[in-house]
Amino acid sequence: MKMKLALILVVTAIMTGCSAVEQIDRSVNYAGEAATYVEEAGEFARRLPDMAQEAMTDPELKEKLVSELEAMKTRAADFNALEAPEIAAKVHTKLQEYNAALQKEIDQVLSGLLEDIPAVQAVRESGMVQTLTGLTEMMEQISRLGGS
Numbered sequence: 001m002k003m004k005l006a007l008i009l010v011v012t013a014i015m016t017g018c019s020a021v022e023q024i025d026r027s028v029n030y031a032g033e034a035a036t037y038v039e040e041a042g043e044f045a046r047r048l049p050d051m052a053q054e055a056m057t058d059p060e061l062k063e064k065l066v067s068e069l070e071a072m073k074t075r076a077a078d079f080n081a082l083e084a085p086e087i088a089a090k091v092h093t094k095l096q097e098y099n100a101a102l103q104k105e106i107d108q109v110l111s112g113l114l115e116d117i118p119a120v121q122a123v124r125e126s127g128m129v130q131t132l133t134g135l136t137e138m139m140e141q142i143s144r145l146g147g148s
Contacts (some may be wrong), residue, residue: 023049026085031145034088037079038139041102044072052119065109065119073106077078100137105131106147 047068053063076099084092105128112122123129 004050022103025112027087027145028091030082030085030088031142033079033141034091034142034145037075038095038136038142040075041072041132042069042136042139045136047124048129048132052123053126055113055119059105062113066113069106072079073103076102088145091145094141095135095138098131098138101131102128102135 051061051065051068055065076079080096080099082092105126108126109119109128110123113119
């Protein structure tokens with residue numbers, strides 16, 4: 001009887017340990033994906049004003065801006081679909097809120113471009129740069145998830 005109890009305790013301890021390791025692994029993986037996404041958003045934010053300015057004088061660059069906006073919108077939706085580990089739930093929810101605003105602002109800019117509103121004006125009026133800035137400011141919280 002003691003042998004069975006000992007065996008059950010050992011198996012339970014191993015399974016609990018595996019669960020903890022799995023949770024840590026998921027947190028680190030999520031933190032890596034979130035950091036990559038936020039870095040991409042930051043890079044997009046840095047390039048956006050110049051892309052908008054250049055799009056005003058070159059129809060090909062305007063098409064490229066539209067493609068970049070659509071790609072960023074898709075990237076935000078893809079990130080929102082990630083399943084965050086429990087420890088990252090609050091951070092993920094905040095990132096999803098920024099992404100919802102970003103997707104709405106991208107739609108606003110794309111509509112403006114279709115209506116021939118100058119790209120610089122459409123971007124400025126959308127508030128997209130501020131949203132992207134807020135998103136990139138989440139990096140410190142993301143770093144804490146990954147243990148960095």
